Amino acid sequence: MFIYALGHYFPDNILENAFFDKLDIGSSADWIRDRVGIEARRSVLTKEHVSDLRHGRTDRQSLKNAGQIESIASMSEKSWKLALSRAHIVSEAIDTVIGGTSVPDDDIPASACVVASQLGLERVRAFDVNSACSTFVVQCHVMRGLIASGLTTEGAIFCSERYTTRMNYADRRNSILFGDASIAAVVSSTTKPGALKVIDSLVESAPSGWEHIHLPDGQFFHQNGAAVQKFAVTKTIAAAQDILARNHLKVSEAHWFIGHQANYRMLTSAMDKMGVPESRHLYNVVQYGNQGACGAPSVLSQNWDRYQKGDYIVIAVVGAGLTWGSLLLQKQ
Numbered sequence: 001m002f003i004y005a006l007g008h009y010f011p012d013n014i015l016e017n018a019f020f021d022k023l024d025i026g027s028s029a030d031w032i033r034d035r036v037g038i039e040a041r042r043s044v045l046t047k048e049h050v051s052d053l054r055h056g057r058t059d060r061q062s063l064k065n066a067g068q069i070e071s072i073a074s075m076s077e078k079s080w081k082l083a084l085s086r087a088h089i090v091s092e093a094i095d096t097v098i099g100g101t102s103v104p105d106d107d108i109p110a111s112a113c114v115v116a117s118q119l120g121l122e123r124v125r126a127f128d129v130n131s132a133c134s135t136f137v138v139q140c141h142v143m144r145g146l147i148a149s150g151l152t153t154e155g156a157i158f159c160s161e162r163y164t165t166r167m168n169y170a171d172r173r174n175s176i177l178f179g180d181a182s183i184a185a186v187v188s189s190t191t192k193p194g195a196l197k198v199i200d201s202l203v204e205s206a207p208s209g210w211e212h213i214h215l216p217d218g219q220f221f222h223q224n225g226a227a228v229q230k231f232a233v234t235k236t237i238a239a240a241q242d243i244l245a246r247n248h249l250k251v252s253e254a255h256w257f258i259g260h261q262a263n264y265r266m267l268t269s270a271m272d273k274m275g276v277p278e279s280r281h282l283y284n285v286v287q288y289g290n291q292g293a294c295g296a297p298s299v300l301s302q303n304w305d306r307y308q309k310g311d312y313i314v315i316a317v318v319g320a321g322l323t324w325g326s327l328l329l330q331k332q
Contacts (some may be wrong), residue, residue: 006301007082037264041179041289043164054169073118075182087186096155097126133319135293161292168220179289213320239316239326255311261285261295
């Protein structure tokens with residue numbers, strides 16, 4: 001499978017650390033920066049909306065009913081426009097659409113169907129693949145199988161996350177971490193100059209740990225911070241090292257590393273333990289926060305013009321489930 005292009009989109013609303021000082025949740029800009037290394041995040045919510053949520057003057061459903069929360073389809077359309085402009089193909093060539101989100105607009109239908117309809121992609125098979133923050137890697141894993149089987153020749157992958165709409169803004173432990181984003185990828189069974197070849201994909205899980213990261217129906221996001229931090233560092237390293245080892249590559253032979261954008265401290269800990277220098281570590285969590293499944297692919301998209309022919313790129317992600325996985329890419 002070849003990724004012809006990626007596109008990304010971040011909402012305009014910026015929630016900088018100083019804003020959380022005003023929410024009276026016991027945090028400070030310096031405390032957030034020192035604890036997780038995040039300085040800002042983007043949200044589909046305005047600061048006024050977040051403040052109203054914090055003080056009980058509104059709720060998510062009321063904002064949604066009033067049309068104040070940008071839809072998955074709208075976010076996807078914006079990232080798709082960038083992906084198409086980079087891919088230089090017509091959308092009519094797409095035969096398969098895989099969507100994914102942890103915070104859908106509706107329980108049914110699949111977000112992929114709504115996105116495909118909005119984009120005018122009618123002659124496609126459309127379905128969702130979700131695995132929390134590991135979603136993009138799992139989507140690529142599934143798409144690789146479809147292409148290898150001959151069932152798909154040209155595909156599109158979409159992932160949009162709006163965790164900021166499911167935070168308890170009275171709780172500083174999680175509300176300071178998350179931002180919103182959308183990504184889109186154009187993939188194909190055939191190569192072309194400038195594409196990224198998906199050499200290998202790895203997907204693993206430990207289902208007994210599912211309760212450590214949880215978004216209960218109609219409730220707020222919850223995670224066991226201490227357990228998740230240890231898991232994230234350990235499995236980021238394992239996912240990266242395993243996919244390199246089974247392709248007979250050393251850490252030193254990979255040109256770029258991109259991890260799940262959980263928080264900057266977690267990322268630097270994992271990279272330091274692997275011996276990855278700062279110059280080969282790509283990230284955006286400092287300015288965009290933890291964007292769920294969109295974190296790693298949005299970094300890949302933001303640096304699209306940076307990769308050189310022959311470059312190896314390793315993406316390693318972790319997520320609820322508990323799940324983890326990795327991709328090994330090479331610039332063509």
